[in-house]
Amino acid sequence: MAKRFPVNKQGFIDEKMLYKIVYVTLKLPLGSLDDLIAEEIEWLLQGYQEEQKQFYEMLAYSFRAGYISANNGKPIQLFEDGSKKNESKKITKSQKENELEALKNLFE
Structure with a gap:
């Protein structure tokens, strides 16, 4: 394993921190810890961290584009306007x- 899990004073894996990683950070269902080995948890954690990295990189890019747009005076539309969906x-x-008659005819 590339990354070590948190350990307690005796040198064993800290169960409370492991539960926090599995059930809070990764949001896995209860009981899933029984089916996973440490290596699988590590893979899931690495995937979660990569997703978070991509999310924050996209957020940083959006912020930079908005900042440049504000400085140049030219608005750049980054996201769709939500008013159209409503x-x-x-x-x-x-x-x-x-339509009601057509539905009634279907179920008769």
Whole structure:
């Protein structure tokens, strides 16, 4: 194993810290610690750390792009505007009745 787990004063793996890694950091379901060996936990932890690294690199890139955009005076749209998702389609009464009749005919 490349990385060592936290150890207690006697030199054994600290169970409380191991539980914290498995159940809090990795968010694995209860009882999964019984099925995993130390090497598998290490692999899962490395994967989690890589995902976190990629997330924070993307966040740093977005911040840099926004900062450069603010300094140049040209806005750069990094993410989609959320207001478009909240728009709902308006249905007339006749369309509603036609769809209801079609559903009724399907289940008869």
